[in-house]
Amino acid sequence: MSDIATTVGVAPMTVSRVLNQNGYVSEDVRNRVLSVVKELNYRRNGLARSLKRQRTDTIGLVLGDISNPYSTELARAVREAATAKNYNLFICISEHSAQEDIAAFESLTSHSVDGLIVATRANDSGDEYLKSIVENNVPVVAIGRDFYHEQIDYISADNLQGGFEATQHLIDLGHRRIGFIGATLENEAKLKRLQGYLNALEKHRIEIDERLVTGRREVRTGVPGYSTEKIGYEGMKRLLSLPNRPTAIFARNDFTAIGAMTAVKESGLRIPQDVAIIGFDDIPLAVHMSPSLSTVRQPMRLQGQIAAELLLRRIESDEDLLREEKILNCELIIRESTVSLKI
Amino acid sequence: MSDIATTVGVAPMTVSRVLNQNGYVSEDVRNRVLSVVKELNYRRNGLARSLKRQRTDTIGLVLGDISNPYSTELARAVREAATAKNYNLFICISEHSAQEDIAAFESLTSHSVDGLIVATRANDSGDEYLKSIVENNVPVVAIGRDFYHEQIDYISADNLQGGFEATQHLIDLGHRRIGFIGATLENEAKLKRLQGYLNALEKHRIEIDERLVTGRREVRTGVPGYSTEKIGYEGMKRLLSLPNRPTAIFARNDFTAIGAMTAVKESGLRIPQDVAIIGFDDIPLAVHMSPSLSTVRQPMRLQGQIAAELLLRRIESDEDLLREEKILNCELIIRESTVSLKI
DNA sequence: TTCGGATGTGTTATCGCTAACTTTTTAACA
DNA sequence: TGTTAAAAAGTTAGCGATAACACATCCGAA
Structure with a gap:
């Protein structure tokens, strides 16, 4: 210069x-x-500039599984909202562990992002770190991360309601033996979708059979990881081998549901006549499956947009703002995997 | 401190x-x-630290369509390679325009990333900007971006070969009227997949019928944008309405192919008996389609990994390195959308 | 005993920029 | 012609770290 x-x-x-x-x-x-x-x-030189100005006009977004359409829609919405207000967006991926979570926080905060949106699953050490970030006066907004902090805004889809409606839908169709794939009962406290499932059963006085709830056990973390197609496939195999197999399945997400569908097809049973399946998320794949997959759609873009807006509000405000919490409704999408087309 | x-x-x-x-x-x-x-x-404070040290231990990745599984696999591989060498990765999205491309370059370079991996489609102003970045001694590596520069390494799948093999496969099955969806002939120079298609036809002395090549015309940029499901659907509709409709389709990518499949199904024709369809990319959806989609798989992780390695090599080397170019083979994946299961 | 290297700590001078303040010039008006 | 404010510059002092050098000790080998 x-x-x-x-x-x-x-x-x-x-x-x-x-x-x-x-x-x-x-x-x-x-x-x-x-x-x-x-x-x-x-x-x-932006470093020198930012150092002097004490701001970077940049926000950070930490995503878990980037392959998940959920994450990518979120990212697009956040980016849109950020760009509209002249902020840059840096995305970091934290795929596997609490350790990577922290590494992502660290690399973003050490680059002095003006604020942080976190969309990874909660874990103790990560939560601890987030707390210390907030205490350093960097605004943080959480999306679907089950972590309460007085100064961290929280946005989430209403997974409880979604899980409830999905299960209710199966019950309405007359099913009474309904399986859940993607987590085990010990994760109940941490998993709203599973809670929704349990609530629906309870409401209709259907006894909960723990053998019908299956998923990978998270030994190390105590926190349920992402559920995958493989987990769905294996879970379904297990459920089908029960003496009294379920007639309907609520899968924790669509990938899990797709794995389950594969297992059902292999066994020679028909969907939905023998086994009805409903997923969660409405990924692009869902509508193209055969049969097309019933699911619960969550407003992904909206979550990203609101998160960005709340974050920018915090960044641009001088006062200490009160915590905001937005829980967005999900929408039941009924397709062929639960309701046969034949009349 | x-x-x-x-x-x-x-x-x-x-x-x-x-x-x-x-x-x-x-x-x-x-x-x-x-x-x-x-x-x-x-x-x-990382800004001060980086300012003094003249490095950030961070690399940037610019992606186009983040919803594309291609992009996300790339990102994961790049991240893995970067992490292994103790570099952070910041991802920027540039979804629509040359302008956003440049905004992404700008925001990454102004944060002084140590190097840049670019995986967006080429465009003149973006290319110009990349050149100036390189001249400022920031290493750049391009993935599948059709842009030659003496100091920018280039990694790509062999789209020419892939396009050729896909078309060859259809020819081998006996098809002679083969359509291409996803671009128009005027894009030939910029689109290796289309070139591969044309080469295969030529090799077999099949006359090129320009009515069989259809896609959205890029008026503004002259550069073909991403091709979508919608484009596939509309393109297929157009081809089906021709007096002498094609019996096989090579779609520029799987999304386009899926749109085309939808159009074919709607018309009451059967896949592959009446119309065979092959796509490109092997996105996760492909195998789950009904009928499952034949396609060409490109090594996505490998491209990301090599790109990261080449970039880190440049970052950590003091000398001026010679340009590296890696063109990776694609693999033909034959499924039900081209070959009927019935014997 | 002496000397040299290992060890432990402090000092200084930036990295490249901009906020905040000061100074000079210009233009406008009474 | 003098007064005043706007316009157009310049000056100073950091932002928060670290590289490079300087200066003490301490210990063991010659």
């Missing part, structure tokens, strides 16, 4: 004023500065 | 040495520093 200043014959501050388009600069000097800038292929 | 130094009664430099674990520090001082660090919930 001082090179440019010297070349043009002005003070560095004047160059800065030209580049930031603030303060008074004569037309003549502006043009000369700009032409030298172009000539020298100069690019301002 | 100086707070800590004062509290412990040492110089800031000593605190820095403790935090960076370099230089000599006595056991006693180290412990006292660490305990005060924890007590004050201190977090080092």
